[in-house]
Amino acid sequence: MSNIQQLEDLTTQVRRDILRMVHKVNSGHPGGSLGCAEFFVCLYKEIMETKDGFNMDGIGEDLFFLSNGHISPVYYSVLARTGYFPVEELNTFRLIDSRLQGHPTTHEGLPGIRIASGSLGQGMSVAIGAAETKKLNKDNHLVYSLHGDGELQEGQNWEAIMYAAGNKIDNLIATVDLNGQQIDGSTDNVLPMGNLKAKFEAFGWDVVEIEKGNTIEAILEGMAKAKSLSGNGKPICVLLKTVMGNGVDFMMHTHAWHGKAPNDEQLANGLAQNAETLGDY
Numbered sequence: 078m079s080n081i082q083q084l085e086d087l088t089t090q091v092r093r094d095i096l097r098m099v100h101k102v103n104s105g106h107p108g109g110s111l112g113c114a115e116f117f118v119c120l121y122k123e124i125m126e127t128k129d130g131f132n133m134d135g136i137g138e139d140l141f142f143l144s145n146g147h148i149s150p151v152y153y154s155v156l157a158r159t160g161y162f163p164v165e166e167l168n169t170f171r172l173i174d175s176r177l178q179g180h181p182t183t184h185e186g187l188p189g190i191r192i193a194s195g196s197l198g199q200g201m202s203v204a205i206g207a208a209e210t211k212k213l214n215k216d217n218h219l220v221y222s223l224h225g226d227g228e229l230q231e232g233q234n235w236e237a238i239m240y241a242a243g244n245k246i247d248n249l250i251a252t253v254d255l256n257g258q259q260i261d262g263s264t265d266n267v268l269p270m271g272n273l274k275a276k277f278e279a280f281g282w283d284v285v286e287i288e289k290g291n292t293i294e295a296i297l298e299g300m301a302k303a304k305s306l307s308g309n310g311k312p313i314c315v316l317l318k319t320v321m322g323n324g325v326d327f328m329m330h331t332h333a334w335h336g337k338a339p340n341d342e343q344l345a346n347g348l349a350q351n352a353e354t355l356g357d358y
Contacts, residue, residue, distance in 0.1 A: 079122050079123060081293050081294060084115075084118050084119060084122060084123070084293045085293055086354040086355065087118050087122065087158060087354070087355065088114045088115050088118045088293070088324075089324075089351045089352065089354045090154075090158065090351075090353070090354045090355040090356075091114045091117070091118060091151060091154045091155055091158065092111055092114055092324045092325070092347075092351045093348055093351050093353060093357060094150070094153075094154035094157075094158075094167055094357075094358070095107055095110045095111055095114070095150040095151055095154060096325070096339060096344055096347045096348060096351075097167075097344070097348075097357065097358075098150050098153070098154070098167055098170040098171075099150055099170075099338045099339070100338055100339050100340075100341075100343075100344040101168075101170065102170060102171040102172065102338070103338045104171055104179065104338055105149075105150055105170070105171060105179060105336070105338060106147040106148055106149075106150065106335060106336045107150065107322065107325075107328060107334055107337070107338070107339070108258070108321040108322045108328055108331075108332070108333075108334035108335045108336075108337075109145065109147070109148040109151075109225065109254065109256065109258075109321060109335065110148040110149075110150040110151035110152075111151070111321070111322050111323050111324055111325060111328060112254065112256050112290075112291070112319040112320055112321045112322060112323045113148060113151050113223070113254055113317075113319060114151055114155075114323070114324065115290070115291050115292065115293055115296055115323075116223070116252070116254075116290065116296055116317060116319070117151050117152065117154075117155040118155060118293075119293060119296045119297055119300065120141065120155075120221065120300075121141075121155050121156070121159045122159065123297060124221075124297070124300050124304075125138075125139040125141060125219075125221060126138060126139045126218060126219075127139060131161060131188035131189055133191065135191065135207070136214070136216060137216060137218065138218055139218045139219045139220070139221060140191065140204075140207055140211075140218070140219075140220045140221065141191075141220075141221045141222065141223075142191060142192055142194070142200050142203050142204045142207065142220070142221070142222045142223075143181065143194050143200065143222070143223050144194055144197070144198075144199065144200020144201060144203075144204075144222055144223060144224045144225070144228060145194075145195075145197060145200070145223065145224055145225035145228050145254070146180040146181050146193075146194030146195030146196075146200075147179070147180060147195055147336070148225075149177070149178070149179060149180060149181050149195075150170065152181060152189075153167060153170065153177050154167065156188070156189040156190075157358075158355070161187075161188040161189040162176075162187065162188050162189070164358045165358050167358045168358060179195075180193065180194060180195030181193060181194055181195070191207075197225070197227075197228045197231050198228060198231025198232070198233040198234050199233060200222055200223075200224060201222065201224060201233070201234050201237040201238065201241075201251060202233060202236075202237045203222075204220050204221075204222035204249055204251060205237055205240060205241045205246055205249060205312075207220045208220040208241075208246045208248045208249040208312075209244065209246055211248055212246070212248060217248075218248075219248050219249070219250060219304065219307055220248060220249050220250070221250050221251075221252070222249070222250075222251045222252065223251075223252050223253075223254060224251060224252070224253050224254065225253070225254050225259070226253055226254060226255045226256065226257065226259075226264050226270070226273070227258070227259030227260075227264050227267065227268075229253065229270055229273070230264075230267070230268045230270065235280070238277065238280050238282065238312075239280055239281075241282070241312040242280050242281030242282055242311060242312060243281070245310050245311070246312045247307055247308055247309055247310050247311055247312060247313075248307055248308065249312045249313065250300070250303045250304065250307065250312075250313045250314075250315060251312065251313070251314050251315070252314075252315040252316075252317050253273065253314065253315070253316050253317060254290075254317055254319055255273070255290070255316050255317055255318045255319065256318075256319045256320060256321040257321075258321045258331070258332040258335065259332060259335065260332065260335045260336060261332070262332050263332065273314075273316060274286060274316060277314040281311060281312075282311055282312050282313065282314045283303075283306045283309070283311045283312070283313045283314070284313075284314045284315075284316060285299050285300075285302050285303045285306070285313065285314070285315045285316070286299070286315075286316045286318070287299035287300075287315060287316065287317045287318060288318050289318070290317040290318045290319040291319050291320055291323045291324075296317070299315060299317075300315065303315050321334070321335070322334050324350065324351055325346075325347040325350055325351070326350065327343070327346065327347075328347070
């Protein structure tokens, strides 16, 4: 088990990876990736129970599905930094014929990637299907998923949310990155979603709120609580309150960096705020 400092050091390195990957190709989504860095580090280093060696069938281990696939930089970085594929492969992000496309894909067989994602609103349905499969196979492991808050404006989510509760899919922990931002502005300005906690509860879910979603300790505590609720007849939603662009001051609290790459000067600034901890690729 890692200590808090080790998790924080890895998070810092992941932020560096994100900035460098997006800068190199002048393309990608740094804002949401930075905001979810702590969550991904905790998920892959502490929370999920996985087996050595990646296998697409996922039997006998926890599974994770990324629904908001545009935050692939953080996903790739954490997968590489936890041994799924060589860290050096991060150099190929978004290049032609790379396994590390802008949205995760499966046709190139990248270890850790179970679905092609990025068409928003679909990941909830996939995660529910995987969780139901585990129940049918009497596999007691859990299914985790991550969704953007703006993504919940897609109607398919609410059909899936209703289905999960109606069918007691209680081995699913679906996390919503509640940063209040999306590509065109704040979620409240684009399409207000009201009280998501009340909505999920009204649909028959248990809800855990993590108020400090960029704090390692808070994530570990909140996700442990969510895990303790599994098996009680209800799916679990985690509302993870994060800051878009966290860790890079000029990217924080704004939608402007949803899908914008830093220039040379901005990259240097961002890296200076996040001192190298494990070695760049």
